[in-house]
Amino acid sequence: MASAQDLKRQIQSLDNTSKMTQALQTISGIKLRKAENQLNKARPYADNVDEMMRDIANRAQSGSPLLVGREINRVAICTVTSDRGLAGGFNAQLLKRTMQLRGEQDAETVHVVTGRKAEAFFRFRGIGYEEAFTGFSDSPSYKDAQRVGRYLTRLFEDEEADEVYLIYNRYQSALVQRPVVTRLLPVAPEDNGEDDGGNEEGGQNIPLEFIPGPEVLLQRLVPRYVETLLFRAFLESAAGEHGARMTAMKSASDSANEMSEDLTRQMNRMRQAQITQEILEIVGGAEALAG
Amino acid sequence: MSEDRNQQQEGRQLFCRVITPEQVIFDGEVDMVVARIADGDIGVLVDHQPVVSTVEIGAVRINQDDERHVYATSDGFFKVSENLVQILVEEAVTPGEIDVDAAESRVEQAENELSEVSDEDEDSDRQQKEIERRRTIGENLVRVAREYGEG
Numbered sequence: 300m301a302s303a304q305d306l307k308r309q310i311q312s313l314d315n316t317s318k319m320t321q322a323l324q325t326i327s328g329i330k331l332r333k334a335e336n337q338l339n340k341a342r343p344y345a346d347n348v349d350e351m352m353r354d355i356a357n358r359a360q361s362g363s364p365l366l367v368g369r370e371i372n373r374v375a376i377c378t379v380t381s382d383r384g385l386a387g388g389f390n391a392q393l394l395k396r397t398m399q400l401r402g403e404q405d406a407e408t409v410h411v412v413t414g415r416k417a418e419a420f421f422r423f424r425g426i427g428y429e430e431a432f433t434g435f436s437d438s439p440s441y442k443d444a445q446r447v448g449r450y451l452t453r454l455f456e457d458e459e460a461d462e463v464y465l466i467y468n469r470y471q472s473a474l475v476q477r478p479v480v481t482r483l484l485p486v487a488p489e490d491n492g493e494d495d496g497g498n499e500e501g502g503q504n505i506p507l508e509f510i511p512g513p514e515v516l517l518q519r520l521v522p523r524y525v526e527t528l529l530f531r532a533f534l535e536s537a538a539g540e541h542g543a544r545m546t547a548m549k550s551a552s553d554s555a556n557e558m559s560e561d562l563t564r565q566m567n568r569m570r571q572a573q574i575t576q577e578i579l580e581i582v583g584g585a586e587a588l589a590g
Numbered sequence: 591m592s593e594d595r596n597q598q599q600e601g602r603q604l605f606c607r608v609i610t611p612e613q614v615i616f617d618g619e620v621d622m623v624v625a626r627i628a629d630g631d632i633g634v635l636v637d638h639q640p641v642v643s644t645v646e647i648g649a650v651r652i653n654q655d656d657e658r659h660v661y662a663t664s665d666g667f668f669k670v671s672e673n674l675v676q677i678l679v680e681e682a683v684t685p686g687e688i689d690v691d692a693a694e695s696r697v698e699q700a701e702n703e704l705s706e707v708s709d710e711d712e713d714s715d716r717q718q719k720e721i722e723r724r725r726t727i728g729e730n731l732v733r734v735a736r737e738y739g740e741g
Binding site: 354440509530 | 607609610611612613614627628629639640641642643644666667669671676678680716
């Protein structure tokens, strides 16, 4: 059985841990607010690019492979994870989903990863990946999205991949992040249009003039569209990461506190038992002397 | 359509938004917007016909009451529809915000990189285009700053 000394040491260590996790929780909370703010500010651009994509895709008659696709021999999967851990199941659930997606493909798969967690995962499993982008999961900038976007668009253009999927954690709240899979290329704007279908009908009545033609615009818009989707995914993932870390740290602090309380109680009981024992001994000794 | 327009002409207003991926730069009621699109400069007044086009690297000018706002922009997209002008660009800065030295070093750096691109690289075309684009953006910043900045 542990001595009072041991218990004391354990309690001390738990208290230190809980102090640390509480600090991390606070920091994550601040970062989460910043990320949420960034996400909101990025929305107008993303929504407009989305709308423009739909306008143009509706009008472009071409069988452009960017829209229609081609025979699928190779599929690229881009997995967006965080650089750091301590975020509960945030990365694990995403990587699990990635492996599931990989298993579902009939075609050969190639992987592109962002975030050190995915990089480490693939390396550990001995699964090859084409390219890893790291160092920005915490607070991504558009430049980062551009870098990854260019790489992915090139994979598609060079026919090194015939479909490009993006998998990331969508931010719903600090408690809930859901892995989602979207197809980046070929572009499938109708997927995003479902929620505001009414809006789209209104838009079709206006005869838009396209300068130059829709096909040329499409060529230029698609890379931007891919970058925009990536940027949004990075921002959602960043917010999710901070949210998940905050939640994970909160439960870590809670259980550390709970354990510390249990141990304190145990220690007190032990001390009380010892005191009772001593009193009994003294009383016993005194009686023996008196007798 | 013209009947519809006449009926509603009173009180009609033009709005303009300049948006970058990271934030909304300008959002407001305006009198006129001038921008360079795919086939040349376009001036947009109220009730302009709907157009979707590209924005070329250059300057966007917005007249609002007595004020004039100028933004040096990278390339991007342009849309007018229902009296709303939307300009979607990666970068948009006012002449006052432009750091001329930084812009000049951007140009210089792009030029250095251009001379380093080897023709043997299978990717050289794409690289070259990308670097040239960066150079043009830098040059545009310098030009806009000189033309509209300070004085």
